[in-house]
Amino acid sequence: MRILVTGGAGYLGSHVTVALTERGHDVVVVDDLSAGNPAAVSRAEALTGARIPLHAVDVADIDALERIFDTERVEAVVHLAGRRPSGGRAHGPLDYYETNLGATFTLLRCMVWYGVDRLVAASTGAVYGSDPVVPSHESGPRADSSFGRAALMAEQVLADVARANRGLRTAALRCFSVAGAHPSGTIGEHAPRGGGLFSMLGQVALGQRDELDVHGGDHPTPDGTPVRDVVHVDDVAGAFVAALDALGRTDRPFSAWNAGSGRPASVLELVRTFAEAVGQRIPYRVVDRRPGDVAVSCADPTLAAEELGWRPRRTLEDACVDHWRWQSRNPAGYPGLIGGERPWRGGVGHRLRVVPPLRVGHGA
Template identity: 40%
Template sequence: MILVVGGAGYIGSHLVKELIKKEDIVVLDNLSTGHREAVDSRAVFVKGDLGNEEDLQMVFRSYPIKAVMHFAANSLVGESVVDPLKYYQNNVAATLTLLKMMMKFKVKNFIFSSTAATYGIPSVEVIDESTATQPINPYGHSKLMVEQILADFSKAYGLNYVVLRYFNAAGAHSSAVIGESHDPETHLIPIVLQQLLGEREKVSVFGSDYDTPDGTCIRDYIHVTDLATAHILALEALLLGKKSAEIYNLGNGLGFSVKEVIETCEKVTGVKANVEIADRRPGDPARLVATSEKIYTQLGWKADRNLEQIIADAWKWHQNKKY
């Protein structure tokens, strides 16, 4: 059985929906940002906190857990700057509690959902796994700290793990049963789609004078179902003993500008967006794009769904969202 912590959240729920086809799953989530309705009915759901030893002991005693997949981090960069305690408490201290319980119950396989924020503002056009990690905010620092903890636990206790660093998860399940629903919403694609649905007055573009072809920032977008597939491939490799202590980037290798994303949203929906050019945000790099050559070579993963498919699935979800 696989324990998915944070399995009621956006990415976690999509992973559960795909992995449940192959494995029995128990989801642990405190529902602080996740949604009970997003958890596939075939999975066991336990409301609890990864930082609570009693919650974790109950799960590990009740179910034959063979691996843990961790999606239960706080992930708002701006919030991490104004409330770093929250981020170090949940993302680092609570993860240590989870790892401690794993060691106690002799569960040695761990998949960690990390982030491009570990790279900070890179000096290269395309980021690979050898690019220097220089986070510029507490969120990125907290994720990188856990990566270091995993390396130390691997050497000391024989923990087997895979770290997946990804950029902008986007889209929704093709069934439109689950999708992206945050409060507050900070991601570009849902913000644009909300505006096109009349739920927002405007879309703010933060800076139009960057050193990019159209002046707007370029980011790497991956369909959330493609992300789920990468996690499953990593888990399978880990369980078969083929990979451990590996770090993989998940990106499309190309990137799309803010302007391209808005224009593609308009194309898919047939609705014109109300766009406002605003000041740049401090710390926004002009370009954040990753190569996924390593995970393609070793595990055969690549991003299959293009930007139009990402937005089409997201649009279907936003028109019919249930939570």
């Protein structure tokens, strides 16, 4: 199939792009490059030997997205684009509602217009709220943050639109703490000055920051630090491939599955495991909790195992080793837009197509 991957130049998106391509699919990437990087797509091409067009446009831009659907013969969509908390810093509620929901509206409208009948979207464990039932099952979302509510609203939109359009099948994968990198060390999280917990651990190991801030030592957990469900990014990418396959076998308009390991670990456990992977001590200090931090976040992955045949294969140790291989080889992340390998210099070309606004007659 020819699959459109939104956010495909980002961390998870580049791994999903590789996984789909290795399964024999043709992938087209759409990414506004606000968080993604063209080098991620170039490296995905090098890993797979495939040509992967990259359209540098905002998914919420209806004119640009129509042109892509009009020219690329899209047959299915994996939707990963959107605002997410990064490095412990949250965006404002309007960022999540306007950006994440707006992109979902535009994408679904184009899919209906062009008869594209399969979509798998990235959702989040944040839909289970700040005091979740642990482990969290798909039947119990109760989001209480703007990020989680926006994700839950997007899921409801997917379900409603699929029910209203015969033959359209949609799904949400509720991702937990995604970590690690491709074992080649060529693609990973581009976060030279922040990013997720693993990137910050790597920055300490590289001497780019003095120590790691551990937020909260008084949680109701065995060692007082937050407990997280860490799942390897390549396993999560495999979940998207499995979910897309499953939509071809079902008449159910909407499905939701957890993409988590079900094997939680505390932040201090993560620090110790990462230290073993890099072979050096990781200094840290315990600081105040952040507002809205969840004490324990853990998925129940049973439904994904039963309906998708998907189970995480990689361990926490694998995630640490693979992440360190990526970050130690790419301490500044990907190269800049100018001057790195296979640089983009603008214009319309093999690797990056800047699509001009064009209406094709469907109306708003």
